[in-house]
Amino acid sequence: MGFADDHLIALVDEGLGNSAYLVDLGDGRALAVDVSRDLRAVHEVARSRGLTVAYAADTHLHADFLSGAVQLGHDQGTTVLASVAGHRAFPHRGLADGDEVDLGGLTLRALATPGHTDEHLSFLLLDGRRELGVFTGGSLIVNSAARTDLLGAERTEELARAQYRSLNRLTTLPDATAVWPTHGAGSFCSAPPGAERTTTIGAQKLHNPLLAAPDQDTFVQQLTGSLGSYPDYFDRLTEVNRRGPEILTASPVLATLDSGQVKALLADGGHVVDVRPAAEYAAGHIPGAVSIPLRGQFATWLGWLLPDSVPLVVVADDDQDLGEIVWQAYKIGYERLAGRLSGGMDAWIADGHAQATTAFVAADQAPAGPYVDVRQNSEYVAGHVPGAIHIELGDVAERVDDVPAGSIVACGHGERAMTAASLLERAGHGDLAVLKGGPGEFGAAHGVRLESGEGSSA
Incomplete structure (x- = not known):
C-alpha cells in the first residue's frame, strides 16, 4: 500500500503518560493499538479520516488503564488481537510468538516479549519484508524499559531477566525500525519515566542505558534499582482486562x-x-x-x-x-x-451546611517548618528543603501519625500538597498549611539551599 508517515497517528494520554496508536490501513479500515476505554480521541480521528477500526491489538493486560478493545468489538465488530497466553475471557484472536495477521497490504507479526508482564507481546508492523516499526507496549521504551514488579516482589528479578532477553531480541531488528511504545513520559509503568515517546531501534542502541549494561546481572540491578512506587489501582485492573471491561451502551454522565x-x-x-x-x-x-x-x-x-x-x-x-x-x-x-x-x-x-478551609500560603508567608514533602522519591532526591520530612502522597493516608502538628505540606506547585492536606484533615489534622509553590520558592524565601540525595522519611 505504501506506508506514509501520516498513516500512523499517536494518541497521547498526557495524564497517564501512555500512547495509543491508530494505523490507517489505506482502505477505510484502521488498526488500533493499546487504546483505553476512553475512546473519544480514537473516534474523533477515525471519523475525520473516514475509518472503521477493523483491528484492536493489546500488547498486555494493562495494569494502568482499562482496555477499549472490547468496546470496539461490541460497537464496530473490531477483531481483538492479543496474546493467547493472556487467557482473555471474551472473543478475540489469540496470538503466539511468530503469528502473523494480514491487515490487507500490511502484516502484523506477534513477538513474545515477556518482562513487564508474563504474556506481553510486541507487534511488528511489516510492509512486505520491510520492518516499518514495532509496537513495544511495556517492553522497550524510550531510553528505558517498563517496570517488572507489577506481579509481586517475589517475581521482580525473574521478570527483569525476561525483560533483558526481550529487549535484546528487539535490538536484532534493523536500526531504522521505528519503536512505538505504550508507556512513556508520566507513566508509572516506566522505570524510570522519560521525556520522549517514540524512537528507533538504532537510537536505543546508542542511548538506552539499560542496553549498555555489560551483562544480564547488571541490567537487572539497574532496572530494579530504578523502580519507584505505583498507584494501588494497578493491581486491580489486570483481572478486569482479562475478563473484559463492562460494555457501555451510552456515554456515562454525572447525575x-x-x-x-x-x-x-x-x-x-x-x-x-x-x-x-x-x-x-x-x-x-x-x-x-x-x-x-x-x-x-x-x-x-x-x-x-x-x-x-x-x-x-x-x-x-x-x-x-x-x-x-x-x-x-x-x-x-x-x-x-x-x-x-x-x-x-x-x-x-x-442550605446551612458547614464548610472547612485550609491555609494556602505563599513561600514568604510559610512557617519555617516542619516541612513535609509529598513528592515522588525521584523528585525529592533531586532537590529538597534541608530537614524536610518525606512522605510520598500515595503513602500519606497510612502515615498520618508521622506528620507533626503545624506542618507546612508541600509538593512542586501545590496541587498534590493540597490533596495530602485533605487526607490529613480527614484523619483529624486541623493545623496544617499548604505551600503555594515548591522547594525552590521556599528555599529562596527562607534563605536555605536545597539538598540532594536521600533525607528524612519521618
Missing part, C-alpha cells in the same frame, strides 16, 4: 445531587472528591472532602487514593468539563460515580 442527597451518601460511607483548583478548595470545602484537582493526573490520584467500591460525589465548578471527570474515572474502572453536587459550594452553604 445532579442536592446537598441533602450528598449528606445522605456521606453518612452511608460515600466519599466527596473535590475537583476544583487547589485555591478554591482551600477557600471552602465540604468537611472530609478529598481534593484532587481536575487535570491530566486526576485519574492517577483518584485510583491511588480512593477506593473503587464506594459511591463518589463530585464537587466541581460550573466551567469544568464533567465529561472529562467521568471518562478519567471510567478508564481506570471507577464507575460508582453517584453524581455532582448541584450548585456547588454556594448551594451547600445556602
Whole structure:
C-alpha cells in the first residue's frame, strides 16, 4: 500500500503518560493499538479520516488503564488481537510468538516479549519484508524499559531477566525500525519515566542505558534499582482486562445531587472528591472532602487514593468539563460515580451546611517548618528543603501519625500538597498549611539551599 508517515497517528494520554496508536490501513479500515476505554480521541480521528477500526491489538493486560478493545468489538465488530497466553475471557484472536495477521497490504507479526508482564507481546508492523516499526507496549521504551514488579516482589528479578532477553531480541531488528511504545513520559509503568515517546531501534542502541549494561546481572540491578512506587489501582485492573471491561451502551454522565442527597451518601460511607483548583478548595470545602484537582493526573490520584467500591460525589465548578471527570474515572474502572453536587459550594452553604478551609500560603508567608514533602522519591532526591520530612502522597493516608502538628505540606506547585492536606484533615489534622509553590520558592524565601540525595522519611 505504501506506508506514509501520516498513516500512523499517536494518541497521547498526557495524564497517564501512555500512547495509543491508530494505523490507517489505506482502505477505510484502521488498526488500533493499546487504546483505553476512553475512546473519544480514537473516534474523533477515525471519523475525520473516514475509518472503521477493523483491528484492536493489546500488547498486555494493562495494569494502568482499562482496555477499549472490547468496546470496539461490541460497537464496530473490531477483531481483538492479543496474546493467547493472556487467557482473555471474551472473543478475540489469540496470538503466539511468530503469528502473523494480514491487515490487507500490511502484516502484523506477534513477538513474545515477556518482562513487564508474563504474556506481553510486541507487534511488528511489516510492509512486505520491510520492518516499518514495532509496537513495544511495556517492553522497550524510550531510553528505558517498563517496570517488572507489577506481579509481586517475589517475581521482580525473574521478570527483569525476561525483560533483558526481550529487549535484546528487539535490538536484532534493523536500526531504522521505528519503536512505538505504550508507556512513556508520566507513566508509572516506566522505570524510570522519560521525556520522549517514540524512537528507533538504532537510537536505543546508542542511548538506552539499560542496553549498555555489560551483562544480564547488571541490567537487572539497574532496572530494579530504578523502580519507584505505583498507584494501588494497578493491581486491580489486570483481572478486569482479562475478563473484559463492562460494555457501555451510552456515554456515562454525572447525575445532579442536592446537598441533602450528598449528606445522605456521606453518612452511608460515600466519599466527596473535590475537583476544583487547589485555591478554591482551600477557600471552602465540604468537611472530609478529598481534593484532587481536575487535570491530566486526576485519574492517577483518584485510583491511588480512593477506593473503587464506594459511591463518589463530585464537587466541581460550573466551567469544568464533567465529561472529562467521568471518562478519567471510567478508564481506570471507577464507575460508582453517584453524581455532582448541584450548585456547588454556594448551594451547600445556602442550605446551612458547614464548610472547612485550609491555609494556602505563599513561600514568604510559610512557617519555617516542619516541612513535609509529598513528592515522588525521584523528585525529592533531586532537590529538597534541608530537614524536610518525606512522605510520598500515595503513602500519606497510612502515615498520618508521622506528620507533626503545624506542618507546612508541600509538593512542586501545590496541587498534590493540597490533596495530602485533605487526607490529613480527614484523619483529624486541623493545623496544617499548604505551600503555594515548591522547594525552590521556599528555599529562596527562607534563605536555605536545597539538598540532594536521600533525607528524612519521618
